[in-house]
Amino acid sequence: MSLIDQLAQALTSVQDPELHRSITDLGMVEDLTEINGDVSVQILLTISGCPMQDRLRSDITTTLAKIVGVKSVQLTFGVMNQEQRDNVKKIMRNGREKFIPFAQPDSLTRVIGIASGKGGVGKSSVTVNLAVAAAAKGLRVGILDADVYGHSIPRLMGLMGQRPTAIDQMFIPLESYGVKTVSMEMFKPERSDAVAYRGPLLHRVLEQLLSDAYWGDLDLLLIDLPPGTGDLAISLGQLIPTSEILVVTTPQIAAAEVAERAGRIAHQIHQQVIGVVENMSEYTDAATGQMVSLFGNGGGEETAKRLSTLVGNDVPLLGKIPFSVDLRMGGDQGIPVVIAAPESASALALTHITERLIKRNKSLLGVRLGIAT
Numbered sequence: 001m002s003l004i005d006q007l008a009q010a011l012t013s014v015q016d017p018e019l020h021r022s023i024t025d026l027g028m029v030e031d032l033t034e035i036n037g038d039v040s041v042q043i044l045l046t047i048s049g050c051p052m053q054d055r056l057r058s059d060i061t062t063t064l065a066k067i068v069g070v071k072s073v074q075l076t077f078g079v080m081n082q083e084q085r086d087n088v089k090k091i092m093r094n095g096r097e098k099f100i101p102f103a104q105p106d107s108l109t110r111v112i113g114i115a116s117g118k119g120g121v122g123k124s125s126v127t128v129n130l131a132v133a134a135a136a137k138g139l140r141v142g143i144l145d146a147d148v149y150g151h152s153i154p155r156l157m158g159l160m161g162q163r164p165t166a167i168d169q170m171f172i173p174l175e176s177y178g179v180k181t182v183s184m185e186m187f188k189p190e191r192s193d194a195v196a197y198r199g200p201l202l203h204r205v206l207e208q209l210l211s212d213a214y215w216g217d218l219d220l221l222l223i224d225l226p227p228g229t230g231d232l233a234i235s236l237g238q239l240i241p242t243s244e245i246l247v248v249t250t251p252q253i254a255a256a257e258v259a260e261r262a263g264r265i266a267h268q269i270h271q272q273v274i275g276v277v278e279n280m281s282e283y284t285d286a287a288t289g290q291m292v293s294l295f296g297n298g299g300g301e302e303t304a305k306r307l308s309t310l311v312g313n314d315v316p317l318l319g320k321i322p323f324s325v326d327l328r329m330g331g332d333q334g335i336p337v338v339i340a341a342p343e344s345a346s347a348l349a350l351t352h353i354t355e356r357l358i359k360r361n362k363s364l365l366g367v368r369l370g371i372a373t
Contacts, residue, residue: 003034003037003067003069003070004032004033004034006067007032007034007039007064007067007070008024008032010063010064010066010067011023011024011029011032011041011060011063011064012024012025013063014056014059014060014063015059016028016046016052016056017052017055017056017059018052018165018172019046019088019092019172019214020216021091021092023043023056023060025091026046026088026091027044027080027084027087027088028043028044028045028046028080029041029042029043029044030042030043030044030078034070036071037069037070037071037072038071038072038074039064039070039072039073039074040074040075040076041060041064041073041074041075041076042075042076042077042078043056043060043075043076043077043078044077044078044079044080044084045077045078045079045080046079046080046085046088046165046167047079047080047165047166047167048079050165051165052165053077057075060073060075061073061075082168085167085168086168088167089167089168089169089170092170092214099211100207100210100211100239100240101215102210102215102218102221102240102242102243103239103240103241103242107242108219109215109217109218109219109220109221110219110220110221110244111221111223111240111242111243111244112220112221112222112223112243112244112245112246112274112357113146113223113225113233113236113243113244113245113246113266113271114126114127114130114222114223114224114225114246114248115225115227115233115245115246115247115248115262115263115266116225116227116247116248116249116259116262117227117228117247117249117255117257117258117259117260117261117262118227118228118255118258118259119150119227119228120227121227121248121249121250121255121259121279121280122248122250122279122280122321122327123147123224123225123227123248123279124145124147124152124153124156124224124331125156125279125327125328125331126248126277126279126321126350127143127153127222127224128143128153128156128157128331128336129327129330129336129337129338129347129350130222130350130353130354130357131143131179131220131222132177132178132179132336132338132339133338133350133351133354134219134220134354134357134358135177135178135179136178136338137354137355137358139219139220139358140216140217140218140219140220141178141179141180141218141219141220141221141222142173142179142180142181142182142215142218142220142221142222143157143179143180143181143182143221143222143223143224144182144183144209144210144221144222144223144224145181145182145183145184145185145224146206146209146223146224146225146226146232146236147224147225147226147227148184148202148205148226148232149226150226150227151183151184151185152331153181153183153185153224154181154183154185154186155331155332155334156331156334156336157176157177157179157181157334157336158176158177158333158334158335159174159176159181159183159186159334160334162174162186163186163187164182164186164213169212170212170213170214171212171213171214172213172214173213173214173215174186177336177339180215180216180218182209182213184205184209202231202232202235203231203232203235203238203239206232206235206236206239207235207239210239210240220358223236223243227262228261228262233262233265233266234265234269236271237266237269237270237271238269241270241271243271244271244272244273244274245262245263245266245271245272245273245274246273246274246275246276246277246318246357247259247262247263247273247275247276247277247303247307248276248277248278248279249276249277249278249279249299249300249303250278250279250280250295250299251278251280251281251282251293251295251296251297251298251299251300251320252295252296252299253296253298253299253302255295255299256298256299256300256302256303256306257302259276259299259303260303260306260307260310263276263303263306263307263310263311263315264307264310267307267310267311273307273311273315274315274357275304275315275316275317275318275356275357276300276303276304276307276315276316276317276318277300277317277318277319277320277321277353278299278300278301278303278317278319278320278321279320279321280294280295280321280323281293281295281300281320281321281322281323282294282297282320282322282323283322283323283324283345284322284345292323294323295323300317300320301317303317304316304317316356318353318356318357319349319350319352319353319356320349321346321349321350321353322345322346322349324337324344324345324346326340326341326344326346326347327344327346327347337350338350338351
């Protein structure tokens with residue numbers, strides 16, 4: 001095999017750091033020449049000022065420099081034209097027009113909406129830590145922050161102020177702790193700007209965030225829903241009929257009564273309510289060793305009981321997360337507690353809930369796997 005053929009073959013192993021596809025498959029290699037061991041490569045970036053340019057330079061140079069006979073590697077970068085970008089989008093979407101991948105019959109991604117009857121129960125903190133814990137167990141995980149008015153996921157995931165790379169109408173979710181993340185906050189001109197959208201527009205926003213993002217192959221997508229039983233909770237059931245609902249509540253009985261409504265609306269639109277998580281549960285006082293119940297007792301059990309009666313099936317209480325300063329500090333610092341303090345009581349509870357959550361009860365029998373022969 002000639003040296004130029006070896007170089008061309010080696011480039012097929014280099015992947016775009018964001019799209020995770022071969023740069024040759026994406027049409028990013030515009031030109032490749034070699035004269036007496038001096039190699040020149042011209043790479044076309046999807047957008048001008050691509051944030052991954054330095055990573056691409058390093059990966060390509062390292063790969064080609066390993067080949068016997070290569071003396072030097074010179075890289076130049078250009079930018080794709082509209083036709084070339086359209087081809088990239090077509091490749092990423094497997095030749096299909098814009099669509100919601102998780103709503104397709106052959107999708108193997110499990111979509112779980114994290115719901116609550118009222119705000120302030122720690123729903124977003126639970127979402128983030130379940131996602132990070134699942135990713136740590138080897139699953140490919142994404143978070144969609146659908147709490148359009150009260151979005152807090154970027155702070156909790158350490159992504160404050162960062163914006164996704166956009167290729168026309170397609171964008172690449174940001175990633176931290178092995179989890180791909182999309183939030184409305186990432187698209188506002190200023191972080192302090194308020195989002196004042198009415199019902200029909202909210203449905204469109206959720207649809208765009210689901211379809212315009214290139215999520216790749218996910219095992220699990222967690223959707224942080226707004227509190228209550230409003231437009232977005234209903235829209236999720238319409239856009240992804242196979243989505244499931246996990247209800248978060250606190251130990252307070254009054255909160256449990258409100259949390260039941262979130263499960264009730266899910267049941268009415270034929271979503272499966274898969275369990276209840278009780279947050280801010282009783283904890284052990286470090287000084288006295290006594291159990292402290294800041295928010296009462298029994299809310300999780302009561303919510304699970306009511307929802308089980310409602311749906312006619314067992315809706316389990318998946319776990320109780322003790323009230324914890326570690327959990328709060330992790331959120332403020334953008335380091336989820338399952339990473340920041342994995343041996344803390346709250347982190348252990350979240351890890352246990354994750355283990356129960358990611359066990360599939362449904363068989364894959366009859367599901368199209370999309371394997372070509």
